[in-house]
Amino acid sequence: GQQVMQIPQYQHVQEGEDFTTYCNSSTTLSNIQWYKQRPGGHPVFLIQLVKSGEVKKQKRLTFQFGEAKKNSSLHITATQTTDVGTYFCAGKGRFVSGGSNYKLTFGKGTLLTVNP
Amino acid sequence: NAGVTQTPKFQVLKTGQSMTLQCAQDMNHEYMSWYRQDPGMGLRLIHYSVGAGITDQGEVPNGYNVSRSTTEDFPLRLLSAAPSQTSVYFCASSTGRGSYNEQFFGPGTRLTVL
Numbered sequence: 342g343q344q345v346m347q348i349p350q351y352q353h354v355q356e357g358e359d360f361t362t363y364c365n366s367s368t369t370l371s372n373i374q375w376y377k378q379r380p381g382g383h384p385v386f387l388i389q390l391v392k393s394g395e396v397k398k399q400k401r402l403t404f405q406f407g408e409a410k411k412n413s414s415l416h417i418t419a420t421q422t423t424d425v426g427t428y429f430c431a432g433k434g435r436f437v438s439g440g441s442n443y444k445l446t447f448g449k450g451t452l453l454t455v456n457p
Numbered sequence: 458n459a460g461v462t463q464t465p466k467f468q469v470l471k472t473g474q475s476m477t478l479q480c481a482q483d484m485n486h487e488y489m490s491w492y493r494q495d496p497g498m499g500l501r502l503i504h505y506s507v508g509a510g511i512t513d514q515g516e517v518p519n520g521y522n523v524s525r526s527t528t529e530d531f532p533l534r535l536l537s538a539a540p541s542q543t544s545v546y547f548c549a550s551s552t553g554r555g556s557y558n559e560q561f562f563g564p565g566t567r568l569t570v571l
Contacts, residue, residue: 350497374559383547383562384500429499433558444515445560447492449499 343368345432347448355456360417362451364430372433373406373413374445379426387415420455427452459483463548463563470538470570478533478566480548488551488558489531493517493544494565500547506531538570 390406502515
């Protein structure tokens with residue numbers, strides 16, 4: 342079945358440093374989503390990427406979808422203490438006739454901690 | 458608009474007991490799903506539903522049952538609780554239409570099985 346691998350598992354940075362987490366799928370994806378989960382909270386949707394090579398920005402966050410639609414990254418510029426949490430990628434497989442086209446496969450997440 | 462609600466927030470069970478985790482959404486979403494989250498394991502799909510009356514298994518379905526009699530509700534039943542089912546359980550919903558399917562998560566149920 343489809344697998345989504347995410348690295349690193351943990352990342353500790355000093356406030357102001359940059360942070361990147363990477364996501365790789367064993368199969369080609371139709372789209373990829375990113376979620377953030379604050380400690381003790383629930384996952385919250387950040388963004389969805391659909392097109393090959395797509396790049397989207399949200400303030401200090403930059404999301405990329407690879408040309409082959411099998412990998413993605415999230416980059417945070419100049420981290421702040423409010424960025425603390427676990428970042429998950431979640432991939433949706435290509436459309437399959439008669440199959441289940443709604444399932445997302447989540448990576449294991451990257452836990453970001455920020456030292457003020 | 459409450460979004461996705463889950464009850465209870467916390468639960469302690471003894472091995473062998475059964476219980477139902479409740480999930481409801483008021484966004485008229487077709488797609489609902491249950492995940493469990495364990496340390497270092499990310500979110501693993503237990504069961505999901507693409508509409509009322511339609512359910513299917515996810516990655517880790519054993520020991521759990523679901524049903525979807527209405528669009529709003531998607532309860533998760535633990536048939537005979539085991540310590541391995543100690544976890545945080547999240548319910549999520551999405552429109553399921555087209556290629557855009559942002560998932561809205563509930564606040565979670567923290568379950569401990571002794």
